[in-house]
Amino acid sequence: MKKILVSFFAVLLLGVVVSCSSVPEKNPSLQRQWMLVSFDKFSKEELVKNKAEINLTGIMEKGKIKGGAHMGCNSMFFTSEFKTNGKVKISGVGSTLKTCQNMELENVFIQKFDKMTNYSIEGHFLTLSDGGGNSMKFVAADWD
Template sequence: MLISFDGFSKEQLVAHKAEMNLTASMVDNKIQGNAYMGCNQMSFVSEFKKGGKVKISTGVSTMKACQDMNLETSFQKKIETMTKYSIEGHFLTLSDDRGNTMKFVAADWD
């Protein structure tokens, strides 16, 4: 579950049911990931490397016309710019070279 991102409140993220799933199958050390930000489904490939480095591909998305697309648009633009990751307990934090971050908590924790 996405709990911190780009000026959106935790309440907004929860209301949109913002989540990213990295439990999909692994091929060649790459993970097929999915994200849902309230209306459209997104898909991308991620590669988590030693030393806290991550590479995330340009995503593809369904193209539903949604009432509020601000979160989806922002997430889609920034997810592929993330270059670093850290894991602390049940939290995954992704960050880019400019200091932007996305923080996730395991779905069974809050």
């Protein structure tokens, strides 16, 4: 009887450990769809017209989020790592290669996005900056 109980509890404990370790990390204030509202020389109207956004709703694994972006034509992808000290590391930025009429926004975004090293969240706004005067300001897409 003792062997059966020990085996039962061992299996139960193993099941709890496995199920807990497979639960993805989540940061609801960060892991959202973000609409770009201020960036470089582009007007807010131009950003809205192009539906400029980053999407951070992917599962966070080992502190990294696989994200996506759209600036009007091509689909973009990247990996981001947001630290609790306000630092961000963006890497692996790439995109599809469609030729579009107005690619200036996409080209400037791709040039500057992985250079962003700092972030802050204030209310429904996410700001990325490089510490050298360049910044990108986003508003949460689910904010009314």
